[in-house]
Every structure is written in structure tokens, then in C-alpha cells.
Amino acid sequence: MAASSDEPFVYVRSFPAEKLPPPLAATGAVGWLRANLFSSPTNIALTLVCALLIAWAVPPLLRFFFIDAVWSGTDREACLATPEHPTVGACWAFVRVWLSYFVYGFYPTGQRWRVDLFFLALAFGIVWLLRLSAPRRDIAAFYFFIVLPVLSFVLLHGAPPIGLVVVPTALWGGMLVTVIVATVGIVFSLPLGILLALGRRSELPVVRLLSVIFIEFVRGVPLITVLFMASVMLPLFVPDRLAPDKLVRALVGVAMFASAYMAEVVRGGLLAVPRGQYEAARALGFPYWRMTGLVILPQALRVTLPNIVNTFIGLFKDTTLVFIVGIFDFLRTIEAARADPHWAAPTTPITGYAFAAVFYFVCCYGMSRYARSVEARLARSGRR
Amino acid sequence: MAQDRKDAGAPAQPGEVAVEVLGLHKWYGEFHVLRDINLKVARGERIVICGPSGGGKSTLLRCINRLEDWQRGRIIVDGLELTEDPKRILEVRRDVGMVFQQFNLFPHLTVLENCTLAPIWVRHMPRREAEALAMKYLERVKIPGQANKYPARLSGGQQQRVAIARALCMNPNIMLFDEPTSALDPEMVKEVLDTMVELATDGITMLVVSHEMGFARQVADRMIFMDEGQIVEINARQNFFDQPQHERTRLFLQQILH
Numbered sequence: 001m002a003a004s005s006d007e008p009f010v011y012v013r014s015f016p017a018e019k020l021p022p023p024l025a026a027t028g029a030v031g032w033l034r035a036n037l038f039s040s041p042t043n044i045a046l047t048l049v050c051a052l053l054i055a056w057a058v059p060p061l062l063r064f065f066f067i068d069a070v071w072s073g074t075d076r077e078a079c080l081a082t083p084e085h086p087t088v089g090a091c092w093a094f095v096r097v098w099l100s101y102f103v104y105g106f107y108p109t110g111q112r113w114r115v116d117l118f119f120l121a122l123a124f125g126i127v128w129l130l131r132l133s134a135p136r137r138d139i140a141a142f143y144f145f146i147v148l149p150v151l152s153f154v155l156l157h158g159a160p161p162i163g164l165v166v167v168p169t170a171l172w173g174g175m176l177v178t179v180i181v182a183t184v185g186i187v188f189s190l191p192l193g194i195l196l197a198l199g200r201r202s203e204l205p206v207v208r209l210l211s212v213i214f215i216e217f218v219r220g221v222p223l224i225t226v227l228f229m230a231s232v233m234l235p236l237f238v239p240d241r242l243a244p245d246k247l248v249r250a251l252v253g254v255a256m257f258a259s260a261y262m263a264e265v266v267r268g269g270l271l272a273v274p275r276g277q278y279e280a281a282r283a284l285g286f287p288y289w290r291m292t293g294l295v296i297l298p299q300a301l302r303v304t305l306p307n308i309v310n311t312f313i314g315l316f317k318d319t320t321l322v323f324i325v326g327i328f329d330f331l332r333t334i335e336a337a338r339a340d341p342h343w344a345a346p347t348t349p350i351t352g353y354a355f356a357a358v359f360y361f362v363c364c365y366g367m368s369r370y371a372r373s374v375e376a377r378l379a380r381s382g383r384r
Numbered sequence: 385m386a387q388d389r390k391d392a393g394a395p396a397q398p399g400e401v402a403v404e405v406l407g408l409h410k411w412y413g414e415f416h417v418l419r420d421i422n423l424k425v426a427r428g429e430r431i432v433i434c435g436p437s438g439g440g441k442s443t444l445l446r447c448i449n450r451l452e453d454w455q456r457g458r459i460i461v462d463g464l465e466l467t468e469d470p471k472r473i474l475e476v477r478r479d480v481g482m483v484f485q486q487f488n489l490f491p492h493l494t495v496l497e498n499c500t501l502a503p504i505w506v507r508h509m510p511r512r513e514a515e516a517l518a519m520k521y522l523e524r525v526k527i528p529g530q531a532n533k534y535p536a537r538l539s540g541g542q543q544q545r546v547a548i549a550r551a552l553c554m555n556p557n558i559m560l561f562d563e564p565t566s567a568l569d570p571e572m573v574k575e576v577l578d579t580m581v582e583l584a585t586d587g588i589t590m591l592v593v594s595h596e597m598g599f600a601r602q603v604a605d606r607m608i609f610m611d612e613g614q615i616v617e618i619n620a621r622q623n624f625f626d627q628p629q630h631e632r633t634r635l636f637l638q639q640i641l642h
Contacts, residue, residue: 274488276486283449284502295501
């Protein structure tokens with residue numbers, strides 16, 4: 001670099017510095033390994049420990065669930081150790097035989113197409129509503145929040161005038177019930193939670209007080225208690241013919257419980273919106289609800305999206321608690337099936353629970369991935 | 385709040401007075417932040433309010449569109465008295481634009497959406513028309529090219545100009561500027577002031593809280609000096625700078641003009 005002057009402390013660049021590619025060690029696979037796995041002595045030690053852990057844990061799991069697993073059979077005999085097969089892995093035959101029970105519960109066999117149709121309609125609604133690039137998502141919202149509930153009720157419960165036999169909810173079970181409880185919980189908890197969160201920040205003392213009482217009371221009580229109160233205590237006060245269906249009571253309990261949690265999550269988001277946003281909206285003449293809906297909530301929900309999804313995931317797994325009031329959700333059907341003496345074998349319970357774990361994991365991980373992609377999209381578009 | 389409600393809403397000589405403040409007092413708890421403010425702003429008048437910080441300048445400005453409420457006194461904007469009636473407050477706010485020190489653009493909306501949101505949802509203007517209006521004002525503040533960007537991608541000066549355009553899209557009769565250049569990097573102050581000077585030629589009523597005395601000399605009809613919650617001096621621009629009447633005004637101007 002030539003200083004172009006004889007003056008000792010003056011420096012003027014006479015030509016632009018050349019742009020050079022980064023050194024090889026910083027890019028490519030080697031660079032990645034070096035930067036992420038072997039960057040420091042601690043990191044090298046951690047990498048080695050993790051590698052050992054994986055080597056120790058994964059092969060036996062693979063062996064149990066796949067290599068030694070029993071894939072077909074008609075009863076427990078298939079899953080018992082014999083001299084020819086001294087080690088028996090997972091008993092997938094058991095899951096295969098009981099699968100329809102896990103999915104439909106006691107829903108009458110001839111009517112199960114109605115459940116399938118419900119699953120399809122729900123999946124269609126979810127994909128349409130949640131795909132950010134899908135066309136006419138306003139219609140999707142109408143379909144999901146108005147059409148779908150009515151359609152689902154007619155399909156699942158039945159409507160004699162159009163030839164659908166009534167199937168009482170006591171016969172519903174398995175994934176069907178889990179999906180219904182989770183969907184209703186999620187769909188109701190967000191709007192109710194938003195209203196409660198806004199109520200808690202309201203300038204009207206009565207609204208504020210009622211919101212606080214509801215949130216703190218429901219949050220301060222275990223979900224099991226809420227479910228018990230909804231299903232055992234309610235009938236004590238309400239005459240029998242007015243008492244709502246057992247499943248409906250559980251749904252109300254779950255939705256109430258989830259909305260109290262959601263309220264606090266949303267409140268966290270509301271706190272993150274700067275005061276200037278409220279002032280700018282009010283200065284433009286927005287009335288309260290339009291300001292809230294157009295300016296405040298979009299920002300608050302965006303900030304708190306990871307927490308919202310976290311709550312949804314927690315709720316999804318909490319739905320297993322409805323078994324306590326005698327509803328046969330997915331996990332309960334597995335519990336019931338593993339007690340079947342025809343299938344009493346050492347590995348059937350583990351297999352059943354593993355199947356449950358896979359189902360819950362797929363659903364929760366799906367929610368998590370979707371949230372990540374939305375967050376990434378928001379970050380890309382430069383929104384804060 | 386308003387002492388005297390019997391003539392609430394009676395027009396105060398429409399066409400002449402844009403803002404009238406009568407005997408305004410405001411307390412923050414024990415702290416008497418505005419003391420006996422009386423002010424009449426004529427339609428089309430441009431007023432610059434200056435004074436040391438904590439003197440109540442911003443608070444007074446924020447009372448005019450009732451972002452702050454007060455305990456005693458009356459404010460009449462465009463012939464409408466600001467009462468506690470929420471409808472009346474919204475009505476006044478729709479005719480009074482405000483530009484904030486911190487811009488306060490809506491970060492989840494593009495520049496264009498920032499400008500069209502209020503016309504569409506408050507004025508019920510068709511989207512197409514609102515967008516045309518927004519583009520007109522974005523051109524006026526010289527950033528039509530940024531219309532589809534999000535505010536976070538813009539410089540401070542650009543953001544503040546968008547904020548001005550956003551306020552103008554409601555076609556306000558009165559514009560309030562609350563230290564519009566105080567949060568800007570020095571090299572961006574000029575572009576915002578130029579925009580405001582250009583706006584001043586338009587005949588819109590402007591109340592500006594600012595320490596930019598160059599700007600004040602250029603556009604102000606009258607100057608107000610506020611200190612300790614009181615209006616110390618209101619004077620025509622020329623007199624204010626050349627022969628300030630009050631000792632404190634003189635001291636303040638000496639400090640600020642070096």
C-alpha cells in the first residue's frame with residue numbers, strides 16, 4: 001500500500017483494495033466441521049462424548065424396533081421368544097391388529113368412513129389455512145371456522161334426516177378424540193386468550209377484574225381438576241336433560257384451561273409492543289378495536305409466536321388427561337389394548353407406547369416446524 | 385375535565401381559529417406539568433414551540449389531539465371542543481395529523497400499507513383510491529421508490545418522511561410535529577426539515593415542537609417559548625429572535641444559538 005505523500009501522518013489511498021475470496025479453511029465441509037465441531041478443546045470433547053453416546057444408544061434401538069421386530073402375527077404367540085428367535089423386539093403385529101381401534105375407538109365399523117372424511121376435511125382446512133402462499137385464505141378461514149365445525153358435527157355425530165345414523169360420543173375414541181380435543185382447544189384458546197389478555201389490560205375495572213379472576217383461577221388449578229369439575233360437578237347443579245354431553249364438557253374444560261394460559265402468553269406479546277405504536281394509531285383516529293386488530297395484535301402475536309406454539313404443543317399433549325373423566329383418547333386406547341390377554345407379551349406395552357410417542361412427536365414436531373418456517377419468513381421480509 | 389360544558393361543541397368562529405386552548409392545567413400526580421396555558425392558533429398559521437426539556441412543550445402538543453388528558457381548562461380544535469366523548473375525540477384526531485420524535489411507523493406493514501391503513505379503515509376509502517393518495521404524498525416527501533419496503537429497511541430520515549406522508553394521507557387540517565428531527569442522525573435532519581418547509585408553503589396549520597431555529601426562522605409565523613409548564617412568551621418570529629421580551633427567552637436563545 002503506497003502512501004502517496006511525503007508527509008509523515010497523511011495517508012491517501014491511491015487505488016481500491018482488491019476483493020479476495022475467503023480462505024479455504026473457512027468454507028466448505030472442512031471449514032464447517034472445524035467451525036462447528038472442532039473449534040475449541042471443549043468443543044472437541046463434547047463432539048467426542050456425543051459421538052460415543054450416539055454409538056452406544058442408537059444401534060440397540062434400531063435392533064429392537066426394526067431388526068428384531070415382529071411385523072405380522074395374529075396373537076401373542078408371534079411376539080414370544082422361541083428357541084429359534086431368542087430375542088424378540090418390538091411387537092408391531094399388535095399395533096397392526098389394533099390400529100383401527102387406536103384410530104376410531106368404538107366408532108361403529110360400518111360408519112368409520114365418516115371419520116375418515118372428517119380427517120380429510122380437517123387436513124384440507126389446515127393445509128389451506130396455514131399455507132402462507134395458498135390462494136384466498138379468507139375463504140379458508142371461513143371454511144375452517146364456520147363450515148368445518150358444522151360439517152364435522154353432522155358427519156361424526158350424525159344426522160338422521162340425511163341418513164347418517166347418530167353415533168353417541170361415548171363410542172368415539174382414539175386419535176379421533178385426541179384430534180378433536182386438541183383442535184377445539186387450539187382453535188378456541190387463541191381468540192379467548194386474546195380477549196382475556198386484552199381484558200386484563202382494559203381501562204374498565206370490571207372487565208379487568210373478571211379477566212384476572214378467570215385467568216388466575218383457571219391457571220391456579222390443575223387441568224385434571226378443571227376436567228373433574230366440568231364432568232363430575234356440573235351434573236350436580238344442572239338437571240340431567242340440560243347437562244351437556246360428556247365430551248362437550250371435557251372440550252369446554254380444555255378450552256377454558258388453554259385460554260387462561262394463552263391469555264398470559266398473549267399479554268407478554270402485548271407488553272412488547274412499544275407505546276408509540278398505540279399513540280401513532282390513536283393519533284390517526286383509530287377506534288380501540290381497529291387499533292388493536294390492525295396495529296397492536298399483529299405485532300404482539302408475531303413477537304410471541306414461539307410461545308403460542310409452545311402452548312399449543314403443551315395443550316396437545318395435555319389432551320391425554322381427558323382419560324380421567326372416562327373419555328377414550330388415543331393414549332387410553334393403547335392402554336386398553338395392551339391389557340388384552342390375547343396380546344400379553346413382554347414387548348407389546350413398549351411397542352404400544354412407542355407408537356403413541358411417534359404419533360405425538362410427529363404432531364408436535366410438525367407444529368414446531370411450521371412455526372419455525374413462519375418465523376423465518378417474517379424475518380426474511382425484514383419485519384421486526 | 386372541561387370546566388364548562390354548556391357550550392361544548394359550539395363552533396368557535398369557523399374558518400378563523402384552528403386551535404384554541406383556554407386556561408389549561410395538567411398535573412402528573414403532584415407535578416404541575418402545564419400551568420394556565422392560553423393559546424389561539426389561526427387557521428393556516430405556523431407556530432414553533434421551543435424551550436428547555438421538561439418544560440411541557442410535548443405535553444401541550446399531545447393534549448391537542450388528546451393523547452394526554454388534562455384536569456382543568458378547555459381545548460377547541462376546528463370548532464370542536466375536546467370532551468370526554470370518545471366519538472368527539474376520534475373526530476378531532478382524524479383531522480389532526482401527528483408526527484412523532486420516534487417516527488412510530490407500523491413495522492409489520494410496508495411503507496405503502498402504513499400510509500393506506502388509516503384512510504382505508506378510518507375514512508373507509510376504497511383501497512385503490514387510498515393507494516393513489518398514498519403515492520401522491522410519498523412522491524411529495526420524495527420516496528415513492530420505497531413504497532413496498534418495510535420501515536426497518538429505511539434510514540431514519542426516510543422513516544420520518546414516511547411518517548409525515550402517513551399523517552398527510554388523512555388530509556388533516558392541522559399538523560402537530562413533536563420534535564421530528566431529535567432522533568435523527570445529523571446528516572438526515574435536513575431532508576426532513578426540507579419536507580416540512582415545503583409543507584409549510586401549503587397553508588396547512590402547523591404546530592411544531594423543535595429546537596431547529598434555522599427552520600423556525602424560515603417558516604414560523606409566531607414563536608412560543610415554554611418553560612416550567614408555562615408559556616413564557618408568544619411573539620412574532622422577527623421580534624422573537626431580534627428582541628425577545630422576556631429575560632428567560634433571551635437566555636435560552638443565547639444558549640441555543642451559541
